[in-house]
Amino acid sequence: MSQEWNIRSRGHFCSICQKPLVDHAPVISALRETPEGYERFDCHPECWKTAERDWEPFSQWDGVYFAPVKVEKKEALKKEDAGELLRKLMTLDDPAMKNVVYVLAVMLERSKILVERDSKEQKDGTIRRVYEDRRQGDTFVILDPRIRLENIGEVQQQVVALLSGTKTLGEVSSEEESSEASEGAAESGGAETADATDTTTA
């Protein structure tokens, strides 16, 4: 399975009629779950309504298509950084970072960068949430790890440390791993030091 199975970019052409999507016009997007990952559809609303289909979407939503534009504003830099960090984390697909990924997505949603399009509860009780980048249209399918309220502040601090560059991804990943280990087993100190030496960079 592809490492990037949970990021899907928005298309610029209708998935059904193959004609270009129209700037600032409504678009219907859908995700189809396949053994290889999610397949994404972006369609003219008319095409979506009229085309025949013998499958049920994992998720489906109404959006607005924006043609790609060059980033001009310098003040957007900080938000861009957060979006880039999310893309990097999604690509790394590190299970130890699941809390960080989720909290970052929620922070981006609050700053109106992402919008939550759907949520699906899985058989095992976890929730997968579908977020879409409002401008670029990329879709992120993110596991909601159901973080306990008292732990959210700690995770937010790690996100801020990553964004400000005071911590590296490797440092945060090993911190997360060790905090999970200490939640489970009371005294297992070995793993923590092994990971810390891995992440040392010159």
Ligand SMILES: [Zn+2]
């Ligand atoms: Zn079409």
